[in-house]
Amino acid sequence: MAEARITPRKQDYAQWYQDVVREGGLAEPAEVVKGCMVIKPHGYAVWEKMQADLDRRFKATGHQNAYFPLLIPLSFLAKEAQHVEGFAMECAVVTHAGLRAVDGKMEIKNELEEPYVIRPTSETIIGHFFAKWIDSYRDLPLLINQWANVMRWEKRTRLFLRTGEFLWQEGHTAHASHDEALEEVHRMLDVYRDFAHEIMAMPVIQGTKTANERFAGAVETLCIEAMMQDGKALQAGTSHDLGQNFGKAFNVTYQSEKGEREFVWQTSWGVSTRLVGAMVMTHGDDDGLVLPPKLAPIHVVIVPIYRKDDEKDRVNSAAQMIAKDLRADGLTVKVDDRDGIKPGAKYYEWERKGVPIRIEIGPRDLEQQSVMIKRRIAPIGPDGKAMKESLPLQHLGLSIGRVLDEFQAFLFDRAQKNMNDNTVMIDSWKDFEAVFADDGSKFVWAHWDGTTETELAIKEATKATIRCIPLPRQGPAKEAGACVKTGKPSAQRVLFSKNY
RNA sequence: CGGGGCGUGGCUCAGCUUGGUAGAGCGUUGCGUUCGGGACGCAAAGGUCGGAGGUUCAAAUCCUCUCGCCCCGACCA
Known part of the structure; x- marks a missing residue:
């Protein structure tokens, strides 16, 4: 009866990853747009959770959000020699504007005088505007972040891990000294590490890239590297010391306290929707997605259990009451009151989607003023089944909150152990x-x-x-x-x- | 971009060798019985077989081109 919707990891890890992304409702190939993906509501909700927490951390470290154009004049790219070399092959180029319908087909009209590239990253166009915005040492440091999409024409793509278009944030800062810029580079690398540890429950190693792996145009690239369950590494975030490379390329200068004209020292740093893929491969198992509570769009799913109609009414209204209480405690709760689907089927479905905690409530629980809870990953009991816990209804929000915290910590420890063991x-x-x-x-x-x-x-x-x-x-x-x-x-x- | 594999209802796939006008399981919808780990019965909906040309009386099936996905390689967040 059991449907093998998800290929076991041991059998084929790459296929397992795809299955989990699909069955977890995270994303699917865009199909009509090569190499791109549709991020589905459940996947986007996870990204929104990531964004919300990161954005808070960026603001807390003094950064402001801004937005720069998607299109970058072709000539800009050429201004920093290393940078062009690194990105040239991956750039999509806009050469024409305007269409005309001819016999039901679209004909491309005017060729642009100067083509644009669709941003593969924004150092160049931001360099241009930094040059306008910065004049005095009093304008520094300038601390900007942008939430945006970028496009890199990749030969080979994989959902979330490498797609033609992806979503990310790119921080861009300008400083009066190299020391100050370096401090920023390390500060943001630490922000990424803390985010990975505290929110994603994903241990990472911080380090410096070799010259060979360095960002095109950077003096130094720092990174956080995570280990996936198959022992492979995934670069989860980068923070670059750009030195004065872009300052010189775009003439970003300021007048120092001594009255001298100096080039600024810049940094850039980013994480992307790739983190969603990292989460899948760090925590997922053969039953599907496993969401760390702090990234879970739904913390708790309640499955009502009943036989007769009168039980159904009592159990369902109790489920709604419990949901209301839990929501008041700040939890996101889904009551799965679909009729005609057996509880077991609901269990499997929500497990595939990675919901951290399931609450089962039936007539027996109502009598005892308690509920049964099941963690997404639970130890196997003496009966060979995953263990469930009975929790009293009183102060349930607090108990659930505690369980979620424990589960978050459990996932980190488990991932850390996997890393240590490998x-x-x-x-x-x-x-x-x-x-x-x-x-x-x-x-x-x-x-x-x-x-x-x-x-x-x-x-x-x-x-x-x-x-x-x-x-x-x-x-x-x-x-x-x-x-x-x-x-x-x-x-x-x-x-x-x-x-x- | 090179090598390989694959596109047939929402999903997984059969049919293709040896052309004859499309099937199965799961899922979906309705009704009833069920409901503490993937229920069952009955009824029903859903596909111009990835797309475009061609061969043929006739194409899911043969040929050409094309688009997309997956795997390996080179390249990369």
């Missing part, structure tokens, strides 16, 4: 190759001689890349050693993994 220190090339043999991946701390050449050779041999050079206390204690590939001297271990 992280290894490796010193021999043979062992290194073994970790990444076949489709395998872990987080590997190994020594590296610091050259791009070796980095690429390792990638060629194993598909593993350097995810980051850890910041202090983000990896094993710093110790000198010999490069795992070349045996040349290395100052510290770096993080290797296959990645998304």
Whole structure:
């Protein structure tokens, strides 16, 4: 009877991911628009939760939201040499405007004098406006964030993880000194780490990208890297020190206290809808989506249970009362009072959608003034079934709140354990190759001689890349050693993994 | 963009080799009986077989082109 809607992870991880995204009601391929996706209401609700919390954190650190155009003059892109090189191939270009209907078909009319690119990121156009807005050291720091869509014409796409168009936020700031800019870069990286830990229940490692992996146009790129359940890494957020590169390209200058004209020091930082995919692959299981309570659009689903009509009325009205009380306590509650569907079917459906807590309420519970609750992930009891808990109706909101907090913490600990269990220190090339043999991946701390050449050779041999050079206390204690590939001297271990 | 696979009711797929005018299961709708882990009976709706050309008396089936999805590779948040 059970329908295998979701491919087990062990059987085919990539297929499992797609199944969960579909069955969880998160998104589907846009079908008529290559490489793009439709984010469905449940998926968008998760993104809105992410946005709300991040936005609060950005404002708390002094940033203001603004909005810049989707279209960027083609010439802007060329002003920063590294930047163009990095993005040129991924740019969609607008060359014409206007259509005319001819025999029921649309004919493209006027060619534009200067084409526009659809923003793959906004450093250039924001650089242009920063140059206008900044004149004096008194105008600094300028701390701007933009919530927007961007487009990168990717060869290969996967829902949420890499799509032609995606939603994100991009912070752009300008400062009077490099130190101040660096402070900002680290501050926002910490905001991302805190968000990942506290809201997504997703442990991350903070580090610096190698020159090879650096953002096009940045002096330095910092990142947070998360581990998915298959041992692969996913870059969950980035924070860039842009130095004076864009300042020079767009002539963003200010008059210092000494009266001298100086280029500003800029930063940019972003996270995207990719985080939704990260959440799926961090917490999901073979039964479907698992939502951390702090990202769950619905905290609690109530399933009424009854046999006879009089029971049905009593149970349903009790369910509504409970929902009302819980809502008063700030929880989002859904009462699944659909008739004609058995409770078991409802259980499976809401589990697929990742709702953290289910409340079952039936005649027996009414008598006892209690409800049965089931966590989305619960220990297996002696009877071989997932354990349920009975909670008294009195102060139910408080009890549920406590359970949600516990569940949030449980998910983080579980993810952290998965990361720890799949992280290894490796010193021999043979062992290194073994970790990444076949489709395998872990987080590997190994020594590296610091050259791009070796980095690429390792990638060629194993598909593993350097995810980051850890910041202090983000990896094993710093110790000198010999490069795992070349045996040349290395100052510290770096993080290797296959990645998304 | 190179290699491979796949597009047939909402979903999963059969039918294609050997052309004859579309099926199954699940889901959906209605009614009744059910309801503490995926119910059952009866009735019903729903597809110009991804799209466009072509071959043919006749195309889901053969040919050409095209669009999209998935996997591998190169590239990337």
